[in-house]
Amino acid sequence: MKRLFGTLLAAMLIASTSSAETLRMAVTTSFYNSGLSEILLPEIKADLGLDIQLIVVGTGQALRLGEAGDVDAILVHSRAAEDKFLDAGYGTHRREIMYNDFVFIGPSDDPAGVSEASSAADAFLAIANATATFVSRGDDSGTHKKEQSLWLEAGVNVEGDWYRAAGAGMGATLNVASGMNAYVFSDRASWLNFGNKGALELLYSGDPALFNQYAYIPVNPARWPHVREGLALTLEEWLVSEKAAELINGYTINGAHLFTFNATHP
Amino acid sequence: MVIFPLKMYEATAHFRKKRLVGPVDITIEAEGFTIVMGPNGAGKTTLLRLMHGLQRSSGGTVEWAVPQAKAREKQAYVFQSPIMMRRKVIDSIAYPLRLRGLSVSTARKNARECADRFGLENLLDSWAPILSGGEKQKLSLARALVIRPDILFLDEPCANLDGRAIREIEKILLDAQAAGTRIVMSTHDMGQARRLAQDIIFMYDGKIHEHTSVDAFFTAPTTKEAQAFINGEIVE
Amino acid sequence: MISMQQGFWDAWKLIITFDRDLYEIVFLSLKVTVSAVIIASVVGLPMGAFLAVFRFKFRRYVIAALNALMGLPPVVVGLFVYMLLSRAGPLGGFGLLFSPIAMIIAQVIIIVPLIASISHQAIRDLWSEYHDLLISMNATRIQRVKALLWDGKRALLTAVLAGFGRAIGEVGAIMIVGGNIEHATRVLTTAIALETGKGNFAFAMGLGLVLITLAMLINILIHIVGKTERASTW
Numbered sequence: 038m039k040r041l042f043g044t045l046l047a048a049m050l051i052a053s054t055s056s057a058e059t060l061r062m063a064v065t066t067s068f069y070n071s072g073l074s075e076i077l078l079p080e081i082k083a084d085l086g087l088d089i090q091l092i093v094v095g096t097g098q099a100l101r102l103g104e105a106g107d108v109d110a111i112l113v114h115s116r117a118a119e120d121k122f123l124d125a126g127y128g129t130h131r132r133e134i135m136y137n138d139f140v141f142i143g144p145s146d147d148p149a150g151v152s153e154a155s156s157a158a159d160a161f162l163a164i165a166n167a168t169a170t171f172v173s174r175g176d177d178s179g180t181h182k183k184e185q186s187l188w189l190e191a192g193v194n195v196e197g198d199w200y201r202a203a204g205a206g207m208g209a210t211l212n213v214a215s216g217m218n219a220y221v222f223s224d225r226a227s228w229l230n231f232g233n234k235g236a237l238e239l240l241y242s243g244d245p246a247l248f249n250q251y252a253y254i255p256v257n258p259a260r261w262p263h264v265r266e267g268l269a270l271t272l273e274e275w276l277v278s279e280k281a282a283e284l285i286n287g288y289t290i291n292g293a294h295l296f297t298f299n300a301t302h303p
Numbered sequence: 304m305v306i307f308p309l310k311m312y313e314a315t316a317h318f319r320k321k322r323l324v325g326p327v328d329i330t331i332e333a334e335g336f337t338i339v340m341g342p343n344g345a346g347k348t349t350l351l352r353l354m355h356g357l358q359r360s361s362g363g364t365v366e367w368a369v370p371q372a373k374a375r376e377k378q379a380y381v382f383q384s385p386i387m388m389r390r391k392v393i394d395s396i397a398y399p400l401r402l403r404g405l406s407v408s409t410a411r412k413n414a415r416e417c418a419d420r421f422g423l424e425n426l427l428d429s430w431a432p433i434l435s436g437g438e439k440q441k442l443s444l445a446r447a448l449v450i451r452p453d454i455l456f457l458d459e460p461c462a463n464l465d466g467r468a469i470r471e472i473e474k475i476l477l478d479a480q481a482a483g484t485r486i487v488m489s490t491h492d493m494g495q496a497r498r499l500a501q502d503i504i505f506m507y508d509g510k511i512h513e514h515t516s517v518d519a520f521f522t523a524p525t526t527k528e529a530q531a532f533i534n535g536e537i538v539e
Numbered sequence: 540m541i542s543m544q545q546g547f548w549d550a551w552k553l554i555i556t557f558d559r560d561l562y563e564i565v566f567l568s569l570k571v572t573v574s575a576v577i578i579a580s581v582v583g584l585p586m587g588a589f590l591a592v593f594r595f596k597f598r599r600y601v602i603a604a605l606n607a608l609m610g611l612p613p614v615v616v617g618l619f620v621y622m623l624l625s626r627a628g629p630l631g632g633f634g635l636l637f638s639p640i641a642m643i644i645a646q647v648i649i650i651v652p653l654i655a656s657i658s659h660q661a662i663r664d665l666w667s668e669y670h671d672l673l674i675s676m677n678a679t680r681i682q683r684v685k686a687l688l689w690d691g692k693r694a695l696l697t698a699v700l701a702g703f704g705r706a707i708g709e710v711g712a713i714m715i716v717g718g719n720i721e722h723a724t725r726v727l728t729t730a731i732a733l734e735t736g737k738g739n740f741a742f743a744m745g746l747g748l749v750l751i752t753l754a755m756l757i758n759i760l761i762h763i764v765g766k767t768e769r770a771s772t773w
Contacts, residue, residue: 061637070737092637092718106626107636209736233738261626263634357671375677386672389690398686399676 059088060268063099063108066206067180068251071137071226071295073288080284085271095206097177103127103254106261110269114251115179128254134276135285135296136250139183141241142211142228143169143220151220157244158191165193170219174210175202183249184222190246211237224249229290250299277302306367306374306453307333307485309354313363316349324349324509326363331487333453336480338496338517339489341506342532347489348383350506351456354487355380379447381457385439392434392442393418393427399450414449421445421475437468444475454485461495473499493533497521505529543744550745565749568726571639571713572706575646580699583651587658587698588684588691591666602659608652613645617712620645624716637718642726645712650702657701661694662687700758707754727753 068074069091078089092102096113103111104127112134113119122128141151141160149167154160164171165188174181188195201219203210207227214221215235228239253276255269275281277300285298308330315325324346331337331354339347352358355378356371367374379399388395396414401407418424421441426434431442440460447455457476461469476499480486490496496503496517503520505513507528513520524530553561590602622628624636624644635641665687673683688695710728717724719733727750734743 088722090637090718090720090723092720104627106631206736208738212736212738215738231738233740263626355675357674372677375675378675380671380675382671386669388669388672388686402676402678402682 058086058268059090060110060265060272061090061092061108062272063092063094063102063111063113065096065099065113065179066093066208067114067178067224067227067249068112069093070207070230071224071288072230072290073226073285073296076284076288077281080280081272081275084280085275087268087272089272093206095174095176095178096180096182100127103256106256106264108256109264109266110253110255110272112251112253113179114249115182116250116252118179118182119252119254122254127257127260129257131252131254132273132277132300134251134253134281134300135298136248137296138225138242139180139247139249140223140225140228140239141220142214142223142237143240144218145236145238147238147240149220152240154241157187157241157246160241161187161193162191164220165191165195168197168199170199170201170217172201172203172210172214172217172219172221174207174222175204176206178206179249180207180222180224183247187222187246225293226290226295229293229295251296276300304369304373304377305333306369306377307331309365309367309454311353311363311365314353314360314365315362316346316353316358317361322509324353324506325361327511329504329511329514331454331485333485335485336476336499336501337487337504338500338502339487339504339506340491340493340496340532341512342537345506346509347506348458349509350504351380351458351487351489355456377453379450379452379455381440381443381447381455381460383458383460383462385436385443387431387434387439387442390431391427392423392429392431395431395442396423396445396449399446403450414445417445417449422471437464437471440464440468440472441475444472448475448479448484452484454487455479457486457488459489459491461490461492469495493521505532507532543741546741546744547748549741550748553745554749561746561749563722564725564727564730564746565753567639567724568707568728568750568753571642571726572646572703575643575650575706576699576703578643579647579650579654579702582647583654583702584658584688584695584698585684586651586655587660588662588688590655590659591662592683592687593680605652605656605659609656611649611652612711613649613709614711614715616648617645617715620648620712620716636716637720637724639717639724641716642713642724645716646706646709649709649712650705653705654698654702657698658695661691661698665691665694703757704754707750707757 064074074091081087081089092108094102096115096118099111099113100118100122102108103122119131123131143149143151149163149169151160151163154163173184201213201217203213205213207223208231211221211223211227211231212233215233215237218236225242253273255266255273256264258264258266282298282300285296288295311327311329313326313328316323327350339350341347349358353360353365356375357380388398390398393411393414396417397410400410400413405413415427418427421444423438423441423445426438431439434442461472464472473495476486488499500517502516503513504511505520505524512526513524513529520529521533524533590598620641621636623630624633624641625631626634626636669687673686678686708728710732713726714729714732717729719725719729727746731743731746731750734746
């Protein structure tokens with residue numbers, strides 16, 4: 038009996054060491070929830086023999102993981118935060134890959150009249166004026182930062198019971214909004230993939246201010262020597278390749294197209 | 304290694320502030336069958352525990368010819384309520400041998416032989432805690448004697464047993480004594496004392512009132528408490 | 540409202556068709572929790588026995604601390620282990636963060652106090668029964684501990700099971716230190732959290748069913764192996 042346990046334990050510990058090449062990348066919940074990674078990762082494995090381990094968190098935490106050297110690269114969508122990250126020397130460079138857009142979701146009866154808004158800032162103003170319940174990511178993510186910049190633009194100081202910070206990823210935040218039949222600011226992909234829409238509907242989109250640029254940043258090996266720099270660069274090349282462009286542009290949910298590939302080759 | 308004699312000099316035992324036993328002076332030599340008698344609460348159990356080292360003395364000395372821990376290697380104790388380990392009978396008897404480093408197979412072999420002598424051979428695979436009272440005490444005895452101790456202490460071992468069980472156990476004890484084991488036993492049963500004892504220690508109120516040969520005790524007790532006890536009166 | 544029936548049926552299909560992803564998650568859950576329980580038992584069971592048998596100066600405080608540690612919120616343990624294992628932290632050089640080993644470490648820390656505490660209680664009771672006998676037999680302290688551990692194995696098994704139950708259903712700590720990485724550190728509990736958060740209640744429920752069944756199967760298996768149902772022996 039003792040021997041059985043012993044060999045079992047040994048087998049488990051041995052099995053835990055993986056043999057394939059792995060790269061650890063922090064990505065945002067918005068990106069993950071879009072389902073695009075499920076298309077890309079197998080192709081990456083087939084073409085490069087690379088196992089990508091995705092740590093799915095908000096932009097804020099993705100950047101902190103990069104700062105701490107716990108991942109090899111990050112894929113985020115918050116320009117200002119990315120620049121700070123690079124200035125501080127945590128990343129080597131940033132490479133734009135693709136963009137998608139943000140949308141306004143809310144109750145189908147639309148008490149704040151968001152569907153008639155003339156711009157994104159206008160939509161936020163409408164919600165504030167109607168003090169309609171609004172659920173925010175509240176997690177320092179790219180989506181959250183975008184939301185905050187738009188409140189600022191609308192000249193609104195968010196205060197009051199109607200504004201609820203969920204402190205969670207996109208899926209969880211949508212869940213809360215669905216449960217409360219409230220307004221919520223989401224990326225299109227997460228919304229399309231969301232399984233619990235309830236009485237919510239997509240009310241407003243299209244303002245160029247809502248475009249959301251994704252960038253890839255390898256973690257700086259000068260700062261963290263252990264990061265797999267070579268693999269990170271190999272992945273980057275794949276992400277800006279023709280094949281990636283095809284896969285990204287061709288990715289749809291229920292016929293709706295989500296991401297637009299916009300990487301350039303200098 | 305010879306552990307005898309045991310010398311107790313002005314030994315006392317206390318529990319919190321209450322005096323249980325003492326001061327007592329006794330010497331126990333290598334030969335003999337001593338029975339400790341006395342009314343309930345006289346301190347018989349405590350005296351035995353003092354001798355065996357289960358109770359620490361609060362005053363005076365309790366000394367064997369070798370240090371207590373070494374002396375205990377050659378001693379065994381049978382409790383009034385048998386303490387059964389949660390094992391089979393054969394493993395219970397083998398246990399003291401295993402403590403002394405014998406292998407499982409050797410210990411079990413010895414245990415089997417011992418069990419035969421005690422009439423426990425049919426119960427070897429039985430679960431110890433579910434035996435009858437008499438069987439448990441026989442098991443306790445087997446377990447005690449399997450290590451061939453120089454001295455065996457017993458605390459009212461037959462208190463809850465029927466006549467047949469008592470007879471069996473008394474025979475075992477006499478055989479053991481004949482084979483050289485020193486025995487110190489407490490009992491309530493005067494008939495048993497007459498049957499087994501060579502000398503009697505009579506206790507009252509924690510003190511030793513009498514310590515003489517069995518004949519001398521029963522024919523000519525020197526204290527009134529002893530006399531009253533022999534007469535069958537209730538002694539407070 | 541989502542159809543629960545559809546959800547159950549979807550889940551059932553995954554189970555009987557031996558869906559690769561599902562079984563990968565199940566196997567990982569078992570690997571992490573069973574490893575943690577084994578390690579925690581090796582540490583906690585004797586610890587409980589030693590505390591019951593050995594008298595030393597700060598014994599009372601250690602026992603009190605152990606009981607207090609049982610109430611340690613698992614998610615806080617996760618945070619603490621995360622900070623230890625992060626590359627930026629003191630043990631970062633081992634690169635253990637976001638691996639199954641990190642999850643095992645966190646779970647071991649969580650369940651050792653539980654296993655040790657139950658073990659201590661059980662052994663203490665048994666020790667009060669065996670006390671005079673073992674002293675009379677001149678058993679050394681190590682021998683006493685061995686006898687108590689062996690004779691008390693039924694109660695100790697309860698301790699192990701309690702540890703298993705606590706670990707298999709734990710989600711906060713292992714989410715934090717494991718990162719819920721697909722194919723690497725995603726286990727039943729973290730997968731349920733993820734799917735629920737995505738709004739996929741049906742699939743989450745299916746996973747939940749598997750988790751419950753798994754926990755019950757393990758319990759039954761241990762009972763059979765230990766033969767606890769046969770009379771009141773051992």
